Amino acid sequence: MVRPKERRQTGQRDIFQSRLDQIIDPTHPLVKLAQKIDWTFVETKLGAVYTDKKGRPPLPTRLMAGLAILKATHDLSDEVLCARWLENPYYQYFCGEEFFRHRLPFDRSSITRWRQRMGEDTLVALVQESLAVATRTGAAKPTDFRQVIVDTTVQPKNVMFPTDARLMHRARERLVRMGKALGVNMRQTYERVGKLALIKHQRYAHAKQFKRANKALRTLRTQLGRVIRDIRRKIGTDEVLNAAFATQLSLANRVREQRQRQRGKKVYSLHAPEVECIGKGKAHKPYEFGVKVSVATPIQRSKGGQFVAHIKALPGAPYDGHTLEKVLPEIERQIGVSLTRIVADAGYKGHNATDKHRLKVFTSGQKRGVTDTIKKALRRRAAVEPVIGHLKAEHRMGRNYLAGRTGDAINAVLAAVGYNFSLLIKWLKLLFALIIAEIVATPHQKTNLNAA
Numbered sequence: 001m002v003r004p005k006e007r008r009q010t011g012q013r014d015i016f017q018s019r020l021d022q023i024i025d026p027t028h029p030l031v032k033l034a035q036k037i038d039w040t041f042v043e044t045k046l047g048a049v050y051t052d053k054k055g056r057p058p059l060p061t062r063l064m065a066g067l068a069i070l071k072a073t074h075d076l077s078d079e080v081l082c083a084r085w086l087e088n089p090y091y092q093y094f095c096g097e098e099f100f101r102h103r104l105p106f107d108r109s110s111i112t113r114w115r116q117r118m119g120e121d122t123l124v125a126l127v128q129e130s131l132a133v134a135t136r137t138g139a140a141k142p143t144d145f146r147q148v149i150v151d152t153t154v155q156p157k158n159v160m161f162p163t164d165a166r167l168m169h170r171a172r173e174r175l176v177r178m179g180k181a182l183g184v185n186m187r188q189t190y191e192r193v194g195k196l197a198l199i200k201h202q203r204y205a206h207a208k209q210f211k212r213a214n215k216a217l218r219t220l221r222t223q224l225g226r227v228i229r230d231i232r233r234k235i236g237t238d239e240v241l242n243a244a245f246a247t248q249l250s251l252a253n254r255v256r257e258q259r260q261r262q263r264g265k266k267v268y269s270l271h272a273p274e275v276e277c278i279g280k281g282k283a284h285k286p287y288e289f290g291v292k293v294s295v296a297t298p299i300q301r302s303k304g305g306q307f308v309a310h311i312k313a314l315p316g317a318p319y320d321g322h323t324l325e326k327v328l329p330e331i332e333r334q335i336g337v338s339l340t341r342i343v344a345d346a347g348y349k350g351h352n353a354t355d356k357h358r359l360k361v362f363t364s365g366q367k368r369g370v371t372d373t374i375k376k377a378l379r380r381r382a383a384v385e386p387v388i389g390h391l392k393a394e395h396r397m398g399r400n401y402l403a404g405r406t407g408d409a410i411n412a413v414l415a416a417v418g419y420n421f422s423l424l425i426k427w428l429k430l431l432f433a434l435i436i437a438e439i440v441a442t443p444h445q446k447t448n449l450n451a452a
Contacts, residue, residue, distance in 0.1 A: 017099040045125035066095035072418025120409035130420035139304025139427040147299040147341040154288040159269040165201040171252040190223040304427035311416040313409040321351035
């Protein structure tokens with residue numbers, strides 16, 4: 001696809017349009033943040049995914065990157081973001097507009113397509129830029145990121161709590177719906193009796209009548225198996241129908257064959273089969289369904305707050321200690337510093353960090369080689385927990401609505417982007433308040449000196 005046509009400030013006036021810099025407050029934190037971001041760096045990094053082929057030019061990089069930052073920072077859906085952008089001149093200025101717009105220059109689906117085109121590896125540039133802005137504004141120092149805390153959490157997917165009965169019922173419903181859409185006349189669809197069997201199972205299970213509940217579950221399994229075999233007979237060797245039904249038949253068969261305590265990968269959701277069951281040992285939530293995510297933050301709190309130095313989705317539910325081999329080199333490559341100390345919880349014992357980092361990793365409860373300075377750093381290990389809480393509660397990592405493995409990775413990166421930029425907005429607001437306070441205090445000091 002052809003490269004986007006980037007916008008540049010021209011300073012021109014228009015008698016029919018209002019210039020944004022004339023109707024907004026130049027001291028607003030979003031205005032200050034827009035002036036601090038190196039948009040040329042963002043355009044270079046994110047524009048690298050485009051080529052010089054002929055075609056319709058995409059939307060400007062600053063516009064789309066600004067939308068992604070605003071969405072993650074203020075925890076907005078795509079629809080709400082579009083509505084807010086149209087009525088908020090600060091959002092429009094942040095995205096590079098010169099004049100106030102009364103119509104959207106993009107569509108809601110444009111945001112989705114742009115995210116998918118960028119991918120995780122490209123969007124990491126926004127995390128890098130957030131840390132660069134923190135350094136330029138004095139919110140953080142480059143040396144702050146030499147010592148980090150690493151921890152993992154679960155990014156839950158937007159799925160219901162899985163039960164075998166509901167999964168089999170939904171698998172049969174999806175096959176029946178697809179069969180009707182493609183003109184496959186099935187012998188029996190079990191729409192009425194299938195729903196009745198699901199209701200029976202739920203009631204018996206709630207009443208702890210497990211023999212009767214298991215009987216209803218066997219009925220659901222039998223009905224699903226009959227629908228699967230009936231569809232396979234009807235489509236026969238038709239290549240078009242076989243290709244159309246391949247994914248749904250495979251998922252339905254896996255749901256029918258899997259058992260409660262079997263080892264290996266299972267299907268927990270039909271619309272998101274990549275979901276994994278991860279146990280983190282929490283009393284209030286023993287199991288979570290999503291993907292494991294690694295989060296790294298500095299040991300010592302920066303002036304502007306506890307920034308996220310690195311974040312990465314880790315599919316496959318790996319053991320925490322086995323993630324360091326991949327995570328630590330990425331942290332150094334993205335931030336551009338050499339790590340001198342890594343602190344982790346006891347779940348990282350027996351880690352597989354590379355020889356370069358092996359002796360720099362310290363875990364909770366470790367006794368050998370622990371000095372007073374390292375003990376102090378280990379006491380700071382819990383500083384990563386509130387960061388994870390903010391990522392989940394305020395920046396869309398508490399429930400991931402993006403599809404597939406790619407959506408898992410993108411959502412984690414954008415959550416870190418939104419969190420870092422929210423800290424920068426607070427920092428710029430505080431910085432401006434301190435400047436104003438100093439300006440106000442100066443005349444009083446001069447008056448007192450003259451009086452003396």
